[in-house]
Amino acid sequence: MSSTPKKQSLLDMATQKIVESQLWRSIFRHGYPDTPLNQSLVMMGNVFLHLHPVKVSRQAMKITYTWCMGGISFFLFLLLTITGVFLMFYYVPHPDVAYQNINQLNSVVAFGNLVRNMHRWSAHLMVVSVTLHMIRVFYHGAYKPPREFNWVVGVLLFFVTLFLSFTGYLLPWDQIAIWAITVGTTLAPYTPLLGDTVYKVLLGGSAVGQETLIRFYVGHVILLPLAGALLMAVHFWRIRKDGGAAGPPPAPSRSIKAGAEKERIPTGVR
Ligand code: HEM
Numbered sequence: 207m208s209s210t211p212k213k214q215s216l217l218d219m220a221t222q223k224i225v226e227s228q229l230w231r232s233i234f235r236h237g238y239p240d241t242p243l244n245q246s247l248v249m250m251g252n253v254f255l256h257l258h259p260v261k262v263s264r265q266a267m268k269i270t271y272t273w274c275m276g277g278i279s280f281f282l283f284l285l286l287t288i289t290g291v292f293l294m295f296y297y298v299p300h301p302d303v304a305y306q307n308i309n310q311l312n313s314v315v316a317f318g319n320l321v322r323n324m325h326r327w328s329a330h331l332m333v334v335s336v337t338l339h340m341i342r343v344f345y346h347g348a349y350k351p352p353r354e355f356n357w358v359v360g361v362l363l364f365f366v367t368l369f370l371s372f373t374g375y376l377l378p379w380d381q382i383a384i385w386a387i388t389v390g391t392t393l394a395p396y397t398p399l400l401g402d403t404v405y406k407v408l409l410g411g412s413a414v415g416q417e418t419l420i421r422f423y424v425g426h427v428i429l430l431p432l433a434g435a436l437l438m439a440v441h442f443w444r445i446r447k448d449g450g451a452a453g454p455p456p457a458p459s460r461s462i463k464a465g466a467e468k469e470r471i472p473t474g475v476r
Pocket residue numbers: 272274275276277279280283336339340343346348349353356357358359360361362363364367438441445450451452453
């Protein structure tokens with residue numbers, strides 16, 4: 207008995223033609239990822255999928271495991287960069303015009319008030335999300351080997367975030383900004399060994415003034431964002447190499463034998 211081959215529908219034929227075309231195969235080099243080998247090959251052969259490890263812990267994929275605090279911090283960083291570039295078109299870092307520019311942004315510039323507030327609120331939120339992310343990582347013990355280097359990179363990112371917030375605070379050049387930074391920078395001379403140097407480098411003089419404003423501006427729009435972007439690139443690459451977010455540790459063999467142990471250990475000794 208010979209079985210007649212099943213007739214292909216037009217859609218099946220079109221799909222097959224596309225999947226077998228040179229264009230398709232130049233982008234997707236492997237078949238459907240239905241075997242562990244194919245899954246690995248697909249992940250490694252595609253630049254976007256390659257950003258993720260081939261295997262991740264099922265538990266660590268749950269949204270309630272990380273609360274996506276790292277992802278939210280990254281999103282806020284991107285939002286801050288975009289809104290910050292918009293603000294740069296209207297802001298001149300000079301004591302004569304800085305405050306006026308900010309007022310104009312609030313009242314005259316189209317969408318100025320909205321974008322300025324997006325920038326301010328994202329900055330506050332980023333400090334909160336990075337702190338919560340750090341607490342989450344600590345709570346899960348994800349700072350332990352092999353992730354100890356990434357913890358150090360994270361600590362640097364935490365300081366970059368705080369300094370971005372600190373330097374940005376001076377830019378509106380209003381009374382609250384000038385006095386907050388005056389108070390903040392008065393702490394600098396108490397830095398062990400380097401106290402006076404740190405104070406002079408930060409202020410550019412003996413009090414908050416024009417030199418301070420330009421220093422904080424350059425730090426806020428160039429140096430710190432660049433340092434942040436570089437550190438984030440290392441941070442994400444390290445997460446990828448360490449196999450994604452650390453899942454919970456494997457159940458200790460004791461808990462498997464717990465039932466048997468219960469029978470041996472008398473109550474009160476446990
Ligand atoms: C701008 C700041 C930061 C960004 C954008 C960021 C981003 C991320 C992302 C997206 C992840 C993947 C898992 C998750 O979302 O929780 C992650 C993991 C991690 N982050 Fe951060 N992070 C930042 C700051 C920090 C800080 C301040 C620390 C600690 C001091 C830290 C330490 C770590 C460690 C150790 C991991 C691996 C966690 C694990 O394997 O479970 N990061 N980070």
